Amino acid sequence: MLIATPNICLDITVRVPRLVPGAVLRATGTETTAGGKGVNVARAARAHGVAGVLTGFLPREDGDRFATLLGREGTAFLPVPVDGVLRVVTIFLPDDGQVTVVNGRGPEIDAAHWSRFVDGVRAALAGQDVLVCSGSLPPGVPVEAYGELTRLGHEAGVPVVVDGAPPVLRAALPTGPDLVSPNLSEAEGMLFGRVDEDVNETGDDVPDRAVTAARELRRAGAVRAVVTAGGSGAALATADGVWWLPSPTVHLVSPIGAGDSFAAGAGIALARGDADVDVVRLGMATASASCETAVAGILDGARALELFEQIEAEPR
Numbered sequence: 001m002l003i004a005t006p007n008i009c010l011d012i013t014v015r016v017p018r019l020v021p022g023a024v025l026r027a028t029g030t031e032t033t034a035g036g037k038g039v040n041v042a043r044a045a046r047a048h049g050v051a052g053v054l055t056g057f058l059p060r061e062d063g064d065r066f067a068t069l070l071g072r073e074g075t076a077f078l079p080v081p082v083d084g085v086l087r088v089v090t091i092f093l094p095d096d097g098q099v100t101v102v103n104g105r106g107p108e109i110d111a112a113h114w115s116r117f118v119d120g121v122r123a124a125l126a127g128q129d130v131l132v133c134s135g136s137l138p139p140g141v142p143v144e145a146y147g148e149l150t151r152l153g154h155e156a157g158v159p160v161v162v163d164g165a166p167p168v169l170r171a172a173l174p175t176g177p178d179l180v181s182p183n184l185s186e187a188e189g190m191l192f193g194r195v196d197e198d199v200n201e202t203g204d205d206v207p208d209r210a211v212t213a214a215r216e217l218r219r220a221g222a223v224r225a226v227v228t229a230g231g232s233g234a235a236l237a238t239a240d241g242v243w244w245l246p247s248p249t250v251h252l253v254s255p256i257g258a259g260d261s262f263a264a265g266a267g268i269a270l271a272r273g274d275a276d277v278d279v280v281r282l283g284m285a286t287a288s289a290s291c292e293t294a295v296a297g298i299l300d301g302a303r304a305l306e307l308f309e310q311i312e313a314e315p316r
């Protein structure tokens with residue numbers, strides 16, 4: 001599994017009893033880990049015994065810290081060095097579980113650096129069984145970035161999973177990514193211009209809405225379109241049909257990194273050539289298992305396989 005995650009960072013998880021805007025808070029614990037969505041993908045893949053190779057822009061300032069932390073986890077890294085400072089993502093984890101995330105922007109990237117990144121991905125694709133494009137783009141990287149990488153993957157005969165912000169995902173759709181998996185609010189915002197930060201992912205209409213969005217994403221170019229709706233479930237649309245898969249019940253600790261864990265599980269199944277519904281079942285099971293731990297992408301692989309057995313696909 002090759003994981004392209006241009007905008008790596010340090011994830012600083014800060015535990016506080018309560019998150020109170022305007023107050024001075026004292027942390028009860030902090031944890032610093034290598035971050036960026038692709039790092040979480042690599043962690044979740046490792047829980048299934050799959051070693052991912054990660055590529056990303058490595059800023060000269062503080063970049064060593066990232067490389068050291070990632071190295072300790074055992075993930076192979078192909079850095080593209082750039083000037084600038086490593087961004088920080090702060091994850092506030094209060095006791096009530098209402099997680100707040102502040103994402104740093106990332107270093108300025110110019111055309112020469114982006115073309116070096118693309119060349120690196122092209123070279124690294126040899127011998128890989130799946131490419132996962134994951135996370136935000138640092139400033140200066142073209143919005144078509146994941147579309148360009150999707151074409152590269154296809155030229156190399158490698159299936160491609162695209163998990164990016166809505167504008168980046170939209171730009172990639174015409175290149176035919178093998179799997180996309182936005183959540184319901186991202187998908188509806190992108191497809192129907194519905195911008196609702198508090199989008200309800202638990203109402204009775206959620207399966208129908210997710211199914212509608214998945215169908216639209218497939219029409220726009222995705223080979224397999226999944227629309228996830230947190231604890232409710234996920235919709236899948238392919239050329240062969242449309243399904244709704246209810247989520248298994250889990251003990252929620254933190255949802256951060258669930259989408260990345262989905263991409264890891266689904267990417268593994270896609271690389272193996274599993275049936276489309278099983279691709280989504282493994283993605284959901286991996287995401288659900290990751291919700292039972294505090295650190296993004298950390299999960300128990302055996303627990304994910306147990307959850308896999310509980311997920312059923314209902315044709316629509």
Ligand SMILES: O=P(O)(O)OC[C@@]1(O)O[C@H](CO)[C@@H](O)[C@@H]1O
Pocket residue numbers: 007009010011035036037040089101103104134135136137256257258259260296
């Ligand atoms: O700025 P991006 O790339 O969108 O998001 C980065 C990030 O907030 O997403 C992960 C959770 O999905 C965090 O571990 C990580 O640092």
